Amino acid sequence: MSDIKLYYNPLSGHAHRPWAMLQLLGLEFEEIVIDFFKGEHKDPEFLKLNSLGQVPVLVDGDTVLRDSTAALVYLAKMFDPVHRWLPTGPVAAAQVQQWLATSTRDVWEGPGIARMIKIFNVPQDHDAAVAKTDILFNGLFEPRLADHDWLVGDHPTIADVSNYGYIAAVNEGDIDLSTYPNTAAWVARLETFPQFAKMPAAAPCLPKR
């Protein structure tokens, strides 16, 4: 029986990263849903795991990781003995790291924020998030994916897993993914990869208005 626990929320593209990776690796884990609407992410017990009060948190025995991409690195290094999900060569490893950084900054600030504004009705600048998304998709994703199936190398890596969630859900931010055809095709490719768990739709996870 596995000792792995994932503190998670289905609305979070950050939390989707280790949630999907655990399933890709075929690992058993206990999923603990942290309900934002009940403020469970600020409960004292949860703050002991992550004083920032954010999901995801991955716990494996004595190891507690409070960051989604750190959790991806841990899972790949610990449970993928053939290094397909996190290549070891210096160039490929650096390229993966570069895309992990893109996922947590640029993908969050463009597609992630656009979606957050729309699904939570947050009074922030949607036009700015749309503009950032356009620069990101046209500048990085469309060119890379024009002649490659995956972000690094010729097999999906944690770089693909990390970037996927908020991009797959970008239509919920009123941005039409089909206008970025290479990026849309990459999302579809990942979603049909064996054991890949899609980003859940937001609507069923939101409180009734």
Ligand SMILES: N[C@@H](CCC(=O)N[C@@H](CS)C(=O)NCC(=O)O)C(=O)O
């Ligand atoms: N660096 C963290 C950021 C995680 C994060 O921002 N989580 C959001 C959900 S998408 C959260 O829990 N926000 C609640 C809050 O900040 O109060 C990671 O990548 O894991």
